[in-house]
Amino acid sequence: MRSEGWPRGRVVTGFAALALLLLPFADLTLAGHDPWEALARMGSGFLRPDFAAIEEIGRAIALTIAFAVAGVAAGAGAGLLMAPFYERGPVRGICVAVRSVHELFWALLLMQVLGLSPMTGVLAIALPYAGIFAKVFSDYLGDVDPRPARALGPGTGAASRFLYATAPLALPQMWTYTLYRFECGMRSSAVLGFIGLPTLGFQLDSFFRLGEYGAASAILICYIGLIATIRIWMRWKIAALWLLACLALLLSLSSPPMGSGALMRFLTEDIVPAPIRDGGPLWPWLSQIIWSEALPGIVATLVVAQIALVLAGLVAALGAPAIVTRVAGRFGRYLGHILLVTLRSVPDYMLAYLFLQVFGPSMLPAILALGLHNGAIIAHLVGRQGEDISAELRPDAPRGLTLWGWDLAPRLFAPYLALCLYRWEIIARDSAVMGLLGVATLGFWIDSAVAEFRLDAAIVLLLASLAMTAGIDIISRRLRRHLGGTTPAISRRMEAGDCAI
Amino acid sequence: MTAPLLDRESVGYGSAAVLSGVSFSLAPGERVVLLGRSGSGKTTLLGAIRERLERAGSRVALVPQEAGLVPTLSVLRNALMGRLDDHGTLYNLTNLVRPRARDRAAVADILEPLGLAPEIDRAVERLSGGQKQRTALARAFFRGGSYLIGDEPVSALDERQGAEVLDEIGRRFETSVLALHDVALARSFATRIVGLKSGQVIIDGPPESLSDAEIGALYAL
Numbered sequence: 001m002r003s004e005g006w007p008r009g010r011v012v013t014g015f016a017a018l019a020l021l022l023l024p025f026a027d028l029t030l031a032g033h034d035p036w037e038a039l040a041r042m043g044s045g046f047l048r049p050d051f052a053a054i055e056e057i058g059r060a061i062a063l064t065i066a067f068a069v070a071g072v073a074a075g076a077g078a079g080l081l082m083a084p085f086y087e088r089g090p091v092r093g094i095c096v097a098v099r100s101v102h103e104l105f106w107a108l109l110l111m112q113v114l115g116l117s118p119m120t121g122v123l124a125i126a127l128p129y130a131g132i133f134a135k136v137f138s139d140y141l142g143d144v145d146p147r148p149a150r151a152l153g154p155g156t157g158a159a160s161r162f163l164y165a166t167a168p169l170a171l172p173q174m175w176t177y178t179l180y181r182f183e184c185g186m187r188s189s190a191v192l193g194f195i196g197l198p199t200l201g202f203q204l205d206s207f208f209r210l211g212e213y214g215a216a217s218a219i220l221i222c223y224i225g226l227i228a229t230i231r232i233w234m235r236w237k238i239a240a241l242w243l244l245a246c247l248a249l250l251l252s253l254s255s256p257p258m259g260s261g262a263l264m265r266f267l268t269e270d271i272v273p274a275p276i277r278d279g280g281p282l283w284p285w286l287s288q289i290i291w292s293e294a295l296p297g298i299v300a301t302l303v304v305a306q307i308a309l310v311l312a313g314l315v316a317a318l319g320a321p322a323i324v325t326r327v328a329g330r331f332g333r334y335l336g337h338i339l340l341v342t343l344r345s346v347p348d349y350m351l352a353y354l355f356l357q358v359f360g361p362s363m364l365p366a367i368l369a370l371g372l373h374n375g376a377i378i379a380h381l382v383g384r385q386g387e388d389i390s391a392e393l394r395p396d397a398p399r400g401l402t403l404w405g406w407d408l409a410p411r412l413f414a415p416y417l418a419l420c421l422y423r424w425e426i427i428a429r430d431s432a433v434m435g436l437l438g439v440a441t442l443g444f445w446i447d448s449a450v451a452e453f454r455l456d457a458a459i460v461l462l463l464a465s466l467a468m469t470a471g472i473d474i475i476s477r478r479l480r481r482h483l484g485g486t487t488p489a490i491s492r493r494m495e496a497g498d499c500a501i
Numbered sequence: 502m503t504a505p506l507l508d509r510e511s512v513g514y515g516s517a518a519v520l521s522g523v524s525f526s527l528a529p530g531e532r533v534v535l536l537g538r539s540g541s542g543k544t545t546l547l548g549a550i551r552e553r554l555e556r557a558g559s560r561v562a563l564v565p566q567e568a569g570l571v572p573t574l575s576v577l578r579n580a581l582m583g584r585l586d587d588h589g590t591l592y593n594l595t596n597l598v599r600p601r602a603r604d605r606a607a608v609a610d611i612l613e614p615l616g617l618a619p620e621i622d623r624a625v626e627r628l629s630g631g632q633k634q635r636t637a638l639a640r641a642f643f644r645g646g647s648y649l650i651g652d653e654p655v656s657a658l659d660e661r662q663g664a665e666v667l668d669e670i671g672r673r674f675e676t677s678v679l680a681l682h683d684v685a686l687a688r689s690f691a692t693r694i695v696g697l698k699s700g701q702v703i704i705d706g707p708p709e710s711l712s713d714a715e716i717g718a719l720y721a722l
Contacts, residue, residue: 148582151569151637153644154555155586160593164582168573 045213060203071125079133086138099131315375560646583644
């Protein structure tokens with residue numbers, strides 16, 4: 001009913017053509033030095049992981065876990081409290097607002113109030129996650145079997161009804177989702193290190209500055225191993241112990257004190273637009289920000305995002321068949337999995353940081369990182385669906401690329417395209433954040449405004465970034481509705497603003 | 502004669518009436534059994550009776566057909582749910598975290614004759630079908646009151662257990678209305694049998710006055 005009016009192939013051609021058109025405007029230069037030499041140096045370091053700096057590695061990993069546990073726990077707790085009231089306008093509005101600002105931007109703002117304290121890191125994770133948890137938990141609670149609640153006596157209070165007959169039914173699902181979110185939290189926590197918190201990103205950056213590539217390799221190996229084994233070491237029964245240990249560790253951190261009244265100053269002075277604060281016309285101030293910072297930032301963000309989206313699509317198209325047994329063979333599938341898991345578990349921001357060390361500052365590292373990371377996520381999902389389909393195929397079905405081309409690709413094209421469109425918004429959001437690494441996307445302008453203590457301008461730019469992602473979300477939603485191909489489970493998670501399904 | 506609970510009423514979901522023009526009254530001390538093919542309106546009638554009794558302020562204990570238990574909670578906590586409306590939120594919340602010794606003892610006494618005492622701390626999702634049904638019965642027994650409404654409350658129990666449970670119901674509740682499918686059990690338990698067919702009451706009387714043929718006609722196509 002849909003595909004007649006909106007041929008999927010034409011949508012793909014449109015996106016690819018747009019990316020090609022934007023290519024000349026993208027800054028893809030290999031800056032200054034010889035990237036191949038840098039790559040060789042790093043490569044040899046990475047092949048010889050060096051665990052000698054075990055103390056620093058251990059500390060960075062422990063703090064990464066601590067920030068993730070505390071942030072996710074606080075976010076889940078707040079989300080659980082808001083979930084029963086999610087259908088009410090103000091609560092939903094707050095949730096949408098907090099979750100549409102990226103963790104790194106939250107951290108930048110919070111730092112102005114709380115300094116480089118553990119609270120900054122915990123809240124930077126907890127705030128956006130609370131908005132996501134509230135939405136997902138409220139969905140779970142709405143889907144609960146209503147019969148136990150109906151069996152209660154007529155005078156049972158709403159709170160008792162909720163605690164006995166509703167919440168326990170949704171609890172197993174909530175825990176599964178929290179665990180999954182914790183995986184995202186581990187990524188967020190690691191990346192927070194790049195802006196100064198004492199987590200993995202910070203330590204990785206230090207190792208790179210010192211040229212200790214072996215140690216950098218060691219810490220990345222530990223990190224990927226830790227993420228791959230989350231389900232083994234993070235269990236429901238010991239979650240409370242983890243939380244206590246992590247809080248104790250965070251409380252033991254010392255941080256530079258902030259002057260008293262920092263919050264009040266932030267709210268009543270710093271973020272108040274300068275013309276209102278000092279008197280003067282608002283429009284010239286605003287138009288200056290819009291024309292010389294917001295618009296160039298948005299253009300650069302979109303250039304990065306559109307090219308990265310098409311790259312992600314390419315990576316997914318090549319990666320998905322590689323993890324289907326009947327296509328790639330048992331061994332090939334194993335290799336494909338390892339590659340995709342690595343690209344998925346390293347956050348795109350961290351990948352961009354790594355590429356930046358090789359290629360120097362330009363849009364190239366950001367585009368590569370976004371394309372590879374998001375492509376791996378899409379490939380994983382599409383490939384898994386392909387594996388399911390091929391298991392139920394007729395026994396005389398072909399194998400290898402024939403199977404892929406004739407049987408699987410035609411069936412998987414619709415979900416593949418829907419997933420790419422879902423990731424589009426996330427890619428755009430993360431493209432903006434990549435600015436913190438020095439690419440001229442919106443994050444760069446936000447970071448500069450914060451560095452110059454023009455927090456009022458930073459807020460305007462942040463709002464511009466929200467407007468941009470909201471716009472993309474609307475277009476992507478319309479396209480998806482016309483094209484079809486998503487399953488309810490996938491769309492629900494994606495709409496909650498997922499880091500990676 | 503007490504005032505009728507339902508007076509020539511039609512009850513149903515949405516536009517389709519499940520019961521049409523049904524009258525029903527209930528005298529204290531009666532043990533009513535509803536008989537009829539599935540889809541004849543037993544569940545709907547039980548729901549309507551429960552609603553009217555509660556509206557009139559009576560305390561009603563309920564054993565729904567699908568038990569309505571919370572699978573992740575223990576037998577003890579599921580039983581405690583029978584009395585949530587007797588206490589405030591704070592009491593219920595603390596009782597959820599750690600049930601009070603007094604409540605635990607009261608539930609244990611109820612579980613004993615039901616043969617569920619050893620399972621008191623087991624999660625309901627780990628129980629067999631019959632054990633789940635007995636948990637739902639325990640919840641109703643713990644609730645207590647003058648009325649019990651049960652929709653196939655012994656369907657998952659064997660004949661002997663079922664008879665014992667019905668005896669227990671007779672001892673604990675002054676008045677009860679049960680839907681059953683076992684005619685022999687119904688005859689031995691009921692003081693009054695109500696037969697439903699296609700949403701209408703076609704038999705209503707003490708079991709001695711009803712022949713097997715009359716009851717059998719309920720199940721005929």
